[in-house]
Amino acid sequence: MKSTTQKSDEILAVPMFLATVAILSFFALTVQEFMTREEHLSVTRLMIFFWLTMAMYPIFWIESLWHFAIDSPRKWRTLFACALPPLRLARRDMEDGSRMWLPILGWRHIDEDLHEEVERDLSVPMIIVAVMILPLLAIDFVWAAQLEQHRWLQVVVETGYSITWLAFTMEFIVMFSIVDKKILYLKAHWVDLLIICLPLIAFLRAFRLTHLVRLQNVTRATRVYRMRGLALRVWRGLLAMDVISRLARMSPEAKIETLRKLIQEKQQEIDGLEGEIADLETQIKPASESNAANKLREGEAA
Known part of the structure; x- marks a missing residue:
């Protein structure tokens, strides 16, 4: 019985x-609006998306309170989602943490096996996203002048970046939730982590935007937009790096290199297990010798 x-x-x-996807989407729209060029920035629209994001938080708090009320074994884990709701996207079950719910699966x-299956299933959609973002990068870097002249083109590019950020974030959270060696995963996917975290700079700056508008402090506003522009350029550079990296993974040479690294990791695990076995055998051997000696003495005494 359950x-x-x-x-x-x-x-x-x-x-x-669905609630987690919604708050991620509202957050992406907030960042997109804040990353919009200064002359097209709508404070009203920005605040709407911002407060929609904030309005989603109580949902995660209520869920946490419910698990505390029923005394779930892993209830304290719900506090992570209270602070950072996106972590709820692929959270392990609250019973013993051995299961996870994922769409379709x-x-x-x-x-x-689940790790390999999800990684394999997500690889094709993420490569498609990477390929789709290449024209946006080309427009942004090569046709910057035309981009400034056409507002609709700016919206297309900015929306494309938001969709990309959302896809990268969801993939990262799902894979991070599945793996056991989380530190190693972070080290191996540090570019993905930077792509996800850099827009947080813009999000934190949004807290100050209303003060900037109210005080009409031109100097401070200029500094904020300069920082925003720098973060945006770094973010797009990292995005380009990751796109190239993902496309490179499709080559046979890259797959061979990946398999070799996997063999090395497995060999290290095997070496560790053999070391544990050797330690146990060392502990067992003296005990066996002692028992044999005792039996021999008992035999002689008899």
């Missing part, structure tokens, strides 16, 4: 996944 925690996990899986046991 526990209350298991039933709650199953009932809340889809609604909370449903509830699955978390193991290396």
Whole structure:
């Protein structure tokens, strides 16, 4: 019979996944609006998206309170989503953390097979996103003058970047939630992490935007937009790097290199297991010798 925690996990899986996608989308729109060129920036629209993002937070707090109320075994884990709601996207179950719900796949046991399956399933969509973003990068870097003249083209490029950020973020959160060696994953995917985190600079600056408009402090506003522009250029440079990296992974040479690294990792795990076995055998051997000596003495005494 299923526990209350298991039933709650199953009932809340889809609604909370949709809520997480919604708050990520509102956040992406907030950043997109703030990254808009100064002459086209709408403070009203920015504040609408910003407060829509903030309005989603109570949903995650209510879920956390519910798990505390039913005394779920992993209830303290819900506090992570209270602080950073995007982490709720692919959270492990609240019973023992051995399962996870994902769209299409449903509830699955978390193991290396799931990791490989999800990584394989996400590789094609992410490569498509990477290929689609190349024209936007070309427009942004090569036809900057035309971009400034046509507002509709700016909207297309900025929306494309927002969709890309959303896709990269969701993929990163899902994979990060599945893997057990999270530090190693962060080291291997540091570019993805920077792509996700850099827009946070713009988001934090949005807190000050209303003060800038109210005080009409031109100097401070100029400094904010300069910082925003620098963050945007760095972000797009990292995005270009990651696109090239993802496309390079399609080559046979890159796949061979990846497989070799995987063999090295597995060999290290095997070496570690053999070391543990050797330690256990060392502990067992003296005990066996001692038992044999005792039996020999008992035999002689008899």
